[in-house]
Structure formats: structure tokens, C-alpha cells
Amino acid sequence: MGILGDIGKVVIGGVLGGPAGALAVFTVEHGQEVIEGTIDFARQVVTIGEDVYRAIPPEAFAIAGDPLHGLLKHEFEDELILLGYIAGDAVIYAGLTWPVAGPFGAAAHLYAAGGVVFGFIDHRRLNDQEWEMAQYIFRDTLPDREHIVLTNVAGIDGRPFTFPIAPLGVPVVINLAGKYDPHSTTPDGALLYHEMTHVWQAKRAALREVYLYDARVGVTREEPYDFNPGKQWREYQMEQQAAIVEAWTLGATQRQGKFDPGVHDQFALATPLFRYVNGNIRRSSDADTSSGQSLAQLLADGGHDTLAEMYSAPPAPWWS
Numbered sequence: 658m659g660i661l662g663d664i665g666k667v668v669i670g671g672v673l674g675g676p677a678g679a680l681a682v683f684t685v686e687h688g689q690e691v692i693e694g695t696i697d698f699a700r701q702v703v704t705i706g707e708d709v710y711r712a713i714p715p716e717a718f719a720i721a722g723d724p725l726h727g728l729l730k731h732e733f734e735d736e737l738i739l740l741g742y743i744a745g746d747a748v749i750y751a752g753l754t755w756p757v758a759g760p761f762g763a764a765a766h767l768y769a770a771g772g773v774v775f776g777f778i779d780h781r782r783l784n785d786q787e788w789e790m791a792q793y794i795f796r797d798t799l800p801d802r803e804h805i806v807l808t809n810v811a812g813i814d815g816r817p818f819t820f821p822i823a824p825l826g827v828p829v830v831i832n833l834a835g836k837y838d839p840h841s842t843t844p845d846g847a848l849l850y851h852e853m854t855h856v857w858q859a860k861r862a863a864l865r866e867v868y869l870y871d872a873r874v875g876v877t878r879e880e881p882y883d884f885n886p887g888k889q890w891r892e893y894q895m896e897q898q899a900a901i902v903e904a905w906t907l908g909a910t911q912r913q914g915k916f917d918p919g920v921h922d923q924f925a926l927a928t929p930l931f932r933y934v935n936g937n938i939r940r941s942s943d944a945d946t947s948s949g950q951s952l953a954q955l956l957a958d959g960g961h962d963t964l965a966e967m968y969s970a971p972p973a974p975w976w977s
């Protein structure tokens with residue numbers, strides 16, 4: 658583990674960027690020490706003290722890009738760092754990992770010290786089954802299919818997390834950690850569509866920053882995922898919104914420490930959560946929706962004329 662292994666987030670002062678080939682210098686306060694770091698744009702290398710990190714194609718950070726962002730790997734160790742903007746600050750986010758001998762044997766990293774870092778992050782686009790369900794849940798409110806990338810990278814504590822890797826929200830990378838399967842459908846569909854809700858949020862926000870959905874959970878709130886139905890969509894935090902979509906795919910209606918699955922069928926129409934899918938998710942909107950569940954109210958909130966426009970049976974879910 659490099660020097661940054663015990664630091665979750667390093668805020669870099671000053672302005673980054675500049676002409677290609679420029680060398681940016683920054684300092685990191687680590688305990689009593691002040692450590693110097695450099696970003697070599699031309700060589701796609703970041704050094705922090707004695708530690709050297711190399712950019713990972715195709716996720717390499719943009720040379721002289723603004724915003725500057727990208728994944729880099731420690732020269733010798735299994736440690737990833739993310740260079741980017743979080744909430745407006747230029748930061749280095751450390752301690753990311755990936756399953757070296759993951760459940761699907763996705764590991765084989767071909768990194769050679771001093772050589773080219775290539776191919777050790779396993780990634781793929783959504784397969785047909787995952788994409789069909791995504792379109793059912795989100796309809797046409799997501800980025801293009803090729804702009805959504807699944808990987809085996811893990812965040813702090815091995816957790817999945819999602820971030821838009823470039824300005825304007827795409828492409829968006831969903832890091833599924835140990836839940837990633839390089840060859841077939843993600844077994845945990847509820848998790849996948851939780852993370853896809855962050856993709857939906859990223860597209861709506863068109864963030865000019867790297868927002869690490871889920872990666873910082875637990876730092877600021879005890880139970881950021883818990884919710885009760887009944888409020889307006891915009892009153893829920895981002896993690897609560899993702900949990901609402903996740904709950905709908907489970908047939909649950911709330912989360913208090915855990916979901917209450919089985920209260921309804923998965924993807925049910927007659928749940929207190931359908932108003933958010935119908936009036937917010939599928940309309941890419943924060944607009945208020947009715948707390949009632951009458952057909953007339955639901956049709957109006959969703960902008961539909963007929964029940965068939967509003968609701969159809971889902972593709973068969975492969976999780977419960």
C-alpha cells in the first residue's frame with residue numbers, strides 16, 4: 658500500500674492543467690509530514706513521495722485536460738488512485754482496489770513494472786439482458802448504452818461505486834467490485850440498478866466533476882440508504898433515490914437498516930414507490946408527484962394517456 662493508502666481523499670491546492678507536457682507540483686500533508694507530489698501530463702504519471710502511479714488506458718487521465726481526471730495504478734502494488742474533481746476540489750482519492758482473485762477469476766493483470774499498464778481492469782458494456790431491464794426501468798432517460806461501463810474495481814472496503822469519468826456525465830463507470838462478472842449477467846440485479854440510478858443522476862446533473870457515488874457513504878451519515886415513501890422525489894438524497902429504485906426491483910417499499918422485500922411483487926404498479934419511477938425516473942424530472950395512487954393521478958404524473966403507455970409487465974427479473 659502506498660503512502661496514500663491510509664488517506665481517503667487528498668485535496669490538491671492550486672490550479673491543475675496547463676499545456677501538454679507540463680509538470681504540476683503539489684504537496685500532501687500526511688501526519689506531521691509534508692510530501693511533495695508531481696503530475697507529469699506528458700508521461701501520464703503521478704508521483705507522491707516515493708510512490709509512482711501510472712495512468713490506466715483507456716481510463717487514462719486527460720493530458721492537460723480540464724477537468725483533469727482518471728484512474729492510475731501504483732507502479733508495484735495493487736493500489737489504485739483516482740485523480741479528479743470531487744465537489745469542486747481537485748483531489749486524489751486513494752485506497753481503491755479490485756479483486757485480485759475475484760469470484761470470477763477476473764484478475765489476471767498484465768501490469769509489468771515500468772512497462773505499460775494495460776488490461777488489468779476487467780470491463781465490459783451491459784449485456785442484452787441487463788440493458789433490456791435497464792430500458793424497462795429507466796426508459797429513454799439513460800446515457801447511450803456504449804457510455805455505460807461495468808468494471809471489477811472496488812471502492813473503500815471493497816464496495817461498489819459509480820462515477821462519471823468525463824465532463825458532462827459520460828461515460829459513466831459502474832465499479833461492481835466482487836459482484837462483477839466478466840462473462841455473464843450481474844447476478845445482483847438490485848445492486849446493478851441501484852448503481853444505474855447513479856448513472857441516471859450523473860446524466861441529469863451533467864457534472865463537471867468526478868462524483869463518487871457510494872464511495873464515501875458512511876462518512877457523512879449513519880444510514881444514508883434508509884428511506885420511507887411519501888416525500889417528494891427531490892427531498893430524498895442521492896443514495897435514498899438509488900435505494901428507492903433498488904427497493905422497487907425487490908418488491909420492497911422502504912428501507913430501515915434493510916429492505917422489506919416481498920411486500921409487493923417486484924416491479925409492481927400498486928406500490929407507493931411507482932410514483933417515483935413513473936413521474937420522476939422515467940421523465941428525468943424532479944417534479945412533484947401526487948401522493949395518491951389513483952390511476953388518473955398516476956397517468957397525469959407520468960404524462961400518459963393510457964394504462965398501456967404507463968405500465969407493462971417487466972422482463973423476467975433474475976434476482977429476488
Ligand SMILES: [Zn+2]
Nearest residue numbers: 870871896899
Ligand atoms: Zn448508491
